[in-house]
Amino acid sequence: MSGLKVGIIGATGYGGLELIRFLHNHPEVEKIELFTSSEEGAIFSSKYGHLLTIHDQALKKIEAETLSKFDVVFTSTPSGVTSTLLPPLVGVGPKLIDLSGDYRLKDLNEYEKWYKKTPAPQEIVNLSVYGLTEWNAGNIKSAELIANPGCYPTAVLLSILPLIKERLIDPQHLIIDAKSGVSGAGNKPSQLTHYSEMNENFAIYKVNEHQHIPEIEQAIEMFADAKTSISFNTHLIPMTRGILATTYAPVLPGVTNQQLTDCLLETYKNHPFVRVVTDVASLGTNRVKGSNYCDIFVKLDERTNRATIVGVIDNLVKGAAGQAIQNMNVQFDLPEKTGLDVIPLFI
Numbered sequence: 337m338s339g340l341k342v343g344i345i346g347a348t349g350y351g352g353l354e355l356i357r358f359l360h361n362h363p364e365v366e367k368i369e370l371f372t373s374s375e376e377g378a379i380f381s382s383k384y385g386h387l388l389t390i391h392d393q394a395l396k397k398i399e400a401e402t403l404s405k406f407d408v409v410f411t412s413t414p415s416g417v418t419s420t421l422l423p424p425l426v427g428v429g430p431k432l433i434d435l436s437g438d439y440r441l442k443d444l445n446e447y448e449k450w451y452k453k454t455p456a457p458q459e460i461v462n463l464s465v466y467g468l469t470e471w472n473a474g475n476i477k478s479a480e481l482i483a484n485p486g487c488y489p490t491a492v493l494l495s496i497l498p499l500i501k502e503r504l505i506d507p508q509h510l511i512i513d514a515k516s517g518v519s520g521a522g523n524k525p526s527q528l529t530h531y532s533e534m535n536e537n538f539a540i541y542k543v544n545e546h547q548h549i550p551e552i553e554q555a556i557e558m559f560a561d562a563k564t565s566i567s568f569n570t571h572l573i574p575m576t577r578g579i580l581a582t583t584y585a586p587v588l589p590g591v592t593n594q595q596l597t598d599c600l601l602e603t604y605k606n607h608p609f610v611r612v613v614t615d616v617a618s619l620g621t622n623r624v625k626g627s628n629y630c631d632i633f634v635k636l637d638e639r640t641n642r643a644t645i646v647g648v649i650d651n652l653v654k655g656a657a658g659q660a661i662q663n664m665n666v667q668f669d670l671p672e673k674t675g676l677d678v679i680p681l682f683i
């Protein structure tokens with residue numbers, strides 16, 4: 337299908353801006369309209385000067401009637417918003433792709449516990465499809481509502497799922513240590529992201545309480561058929577974009593380094609956005625910056641019989657807007673790279 341009409345709710349946020357950047361060059365997208373909850377009528381390029389002459393349109397009010405006429409509606413809003421915003425739009429026309437955490441957790445008690453918000457109706461959560469593209473394309477294809485994965489879960493899951501599924505590592509003792517750039521926290525200022533407190537600082541936050549813990553555990557059960565309790569912690573790095581997540585996992589008896597690497601290569605041989613890096617010198621956030629790539633790496637520590645597994649993404653692209661558009665491509669039978677085939681920024 338070509339000539340897609342796309343609406344973006346939360347266009348003024350960081351995820352929204354990245355959706356616009358990629359959809360602007362998407363050959364099958366004919367029209368992009370931008371919706372706001374707080375700045376109706378504002379000219380978008382007067383808020384974001386880098387879009388001058390490119391997106392000079394006025395921001396529109398969020399109305400179900402207007403949105404129902406689009407082919408796709410992306411929502412890039414804080415958690416707790418789409419749980420009430422999206423149910424009236426389900427099944428009335430547009431494919432819905434939600435970048436927030438509101439539809440990712442199937443157990444509503446878990447959602448309430450980790451997000452501390454009122455959950456969406458269970459029947460709508462039940463029909464939502466988890467949008468980890470490389471692992472769920474079959475279901476994504478026909479989904480009415482996609483729960484786009486969180487940024488950390490994307491980096492973690494793409495790197496560890498193949499090794500758990502092939503029973504090369506022990507899922508019961510996973511220790512995951514993840515670091516993120518500041519754009520992961522969105523554009524709303526906070527104490528955590530305050531420049532003078534974040535710059536030249538390296539901090540741990542949400543210790544043992546990060547909302548992505550149940551999401552990662554749910555996906556390990558869903559895609560690799562293993563129930564597990566992970567240790568997962570997150571750190572803020574004084575840079576704008578990027579996530580690097582390192583998992584430490586015991587390998588099962590007799591497993592070799594070559595088997596671990598071969599498993600990743602085999603799993604992703606037909607997936608253009610996941611690159612298996614074998615030279616660690618080529619691994620880092622600037623190798624994926626601005627792009628939809630996820631770079632992964634594994635190395636066995638023969639002294640401890642533990643594997644060190646690394647996943648690297650740009651949190652705003654593969655961790656948010658890029659994966660959301662990759663999912664749209666799957667839904668509309670387009671090659672996954674359509675509109676996303678850009679080279680990382682590197683420098």
Ligand SMILES: NC(=O)C1=CN([C@@H]2O[C@H](COP(=O)(O)OP(=O)(O)OC[C@H]3O[C@@H](n4cnc5c(N)ncnc54)[C@H](OP(=O)(O)O)[C@@H]3O)[C@@H](O)[C@H]2O)C=CC1
Pocket residue numbers: 345346347348349350351352371372373374375412413414415417435436437485486487519520521522523524651652655656
């Ligand atoms: N930043 C990242 O790296 C990632 C973010 N996410 C998730 O994606 C979502 C968006 O993140 P991000 O873009 O960083 O966040 P931002 O804070 O940058 O932007 C969120 C936008 O949501 C809109 N908004 C706020 N309240 C409401 C409301 N009540 N109704 C409708 N719209 C509202 C605002 O626009 P306006 O005032 O114009 O309506 C705002 O610009 C979040 O749920 C986040 O957790 C997921 C993966 C990665």
Ligand SMILES: CC(=O)N[C@@H](CCC(=O)OP(=O)(O)O)C(=O)O
Pocket residue numbers: 415435436437486487516517518519520521547548570572
């Ligand atoms: C650096 C930073 O603060 N990152 C955010 C990522 C938030 C996110 O993407 O979370 P949901 O989509 O699950 O709400 C965090 O750690 O909470």
